[in-house]
Amino acid sequence: VSGKAAQIEEDRILVAGVLERRDGAFETLVGRHQRLVWHMIHGVVRHPEDTRDVCQEAFLRVHRELHRFRFESLLSTWIARIAWHAALRHLERKRLPVVSLDDDEGALAKQVTDDFDLEASCANTQLLECLHAAIEALPPLKRAVITLHYLEDVAIGEIAIIVDRPEGTVKSELLRARGRLRKVLINQPGESS
Amino acid sequence: MNEDRPDEKFDALLRHTLSHAPMPEPPPGFAREMAALAADEPEAAAVEIWITRVLVILVVLASGAGALFVIDSIALRLQRLLDGAPWPLLLTAAAAIGGIKLAEIARAAVAGKTRRA
Numbered sequence: 001v002s003g004k005a006a007q008i009e010e011d012r013i014l015v016a017g018v019l020e021r022r023d024g025a026f027e028t029l030v031g032r033h034q035r036l037v038w039h040m041i042h043g044v045v046r047h048p049e050d051t052r053d054v055c056q057e058a059f060l061r062v063h064r065e066l067h068r069f070r071f072e073s074l075l076s077t078w079i080a081r082i083a084w085h086a087a088l089r090h091l092e093r094k095r096l097p098v099v100s101l102d103d104d105e106g107a108l109a110k111q112v113t114d115d116f117d118l119e120a121s122c123a124n125t126q127l128l129e130c131l132h133a134a135i136e137a138l139p140p141l142k143r144a145v146i147t148l149h150y151l152e153d154v155a156i157g158e159i160a161i162i163v164d165r166p167e168g169t170v171k172s173e174l175l176r177a178r179g180r181l182r183k184v185l186i187n188q189p190g191e192s193s
Numbered sequence: 194m195n196e197d198r199p200d201e202k203f204d205a206l207l208r209h210t211l212s213h214a215p216m217p218e219p220p221p222g223f224a225r226e227m228a229a230l231a232a233d234e235p236e237a238a239a240v241e242i243w244i245t246r247v248l249v250i251l252v253v254l255a256s257g258a259g260a261l262f263v264i265d266s267i268a269l270r271l272q273r274l275l276d277g278a279p280w281p282l283l284l285t286a287a288a289a290i291g292g293i294k295l296a297e298i299a300r301a302a303v304a305g306k307t308r309r310a
Contacts, residue, residue, distance in 0.1 A: 026231050026232075030227045034227075048217060055223075060227075132210055135210070146211075182203065
C-alpha cells in the first residue's frame with residue numbers, strides 16, 4: 001500500500017509539472033510510460049507503423065485530457081486505458097475483431113498440471129519460440145491481458161480498469177489464453193502434461 | 194480448492210518467454226518527439242477554433258442576409274395561415290398545459306429541497 005501511495009505521490013508531482021507546462025515534464029511522463037503503451041498497442045494493432053501512429057494518438061490524448069485525471073487509479077493505469085481505447089478505435093477503423101469465441105481452453109488449462117521441468121523448458125529455445133509465436137497469434141484482448149499481466153506485472157484489477165471489462169472477464173480471458181498456450185507446451189516432444 | 198491454485202511453473206515459463214522474446218520497443222527520442230508534438234497542439238487547436246468561429250459568423254451573416262429576402266413573403270404566408278385559427282381555444286389549451294408543467298416543476302423542486310434537508 002505504501003508503495004502505491006508513493007507512486008501516486010510521484011504521479012501527482014509529474015501531472016502537476018505537465019499541467020503547469022514545466023520544461024521536460026511531458027517528455028518525462030512519456031518516457032516513463034512509453035514502453036507499457038508501446039507494448040500494449042503493438043499487441044493489439046500488430047503493425048509497426050500503425051503502432052507508432054496509435055501511440056502518438058494515445059499520448060496526445062493523454063496530454064489533452066490530463067487535467068481530467070483525478071488520481072482514482074495509478075497514472076500508468078489511466079494512460080494504459082487511453083492507449084487501449086486508441087488501439088480499439090484503430091481495430092474498429094480496420095474492422096477487426098477484439099475477441100474470438102473459444103470456450104474449451106480454460107478447461108484445458110485446469111486439466112494440465114505442472115509436471116514439466118521449468119529449467120529445461122526455459123533453456124529450450126525452440127519451445128520458447130513456439131510459445132512466443134502462440135502469444136503473438138492470440139486475439140487482441142487475450143494478448144493484451146497476457147502481456148500486461150506477465151510482462152508489465154499489472155494486477156488483474158488494474159487490467160480490468162484498462163480494458164474496461166469486469167475482473168471476472170479478465171480472469172477468464174487470462175485462463176483461456178493460458179489454456180491455449182498450454183497446448184503448445186503439451187504438443188512439444190519430451191514435455192509431459 | 195485446487196481449481197484456483199495458480200500454475201506457478203507455467204506462469205514462470207510465460208514470464209520468462211515474454212521477457213526474453215524480442216519485443217518492439219519505442220524508437221529512441223520518441224518521448225522528445227511526443228513532447229514537441231504536444232507543445233504544437235495548442236497552437237494548431239487555436240487556429241482550428243479561430244477558423245471555426247469565422248465560419249460560424251459567416252454562416253450566421255449569410256443566413257441573415259438570405260432571410261431578409263424571404264422574410265416578407267414568409268410573414269404574409271403565416272398571417273394567411275393563422276387568420277382562421279381558433280385563437281381563444283389554442284391559448285386556453287396552452288395556458289392549461291403551461292399551468293400543469295409549472296405545478297410539476299414546483300412539486301419536484303419542493304421534493305428536492307425536502308430530500309436535501
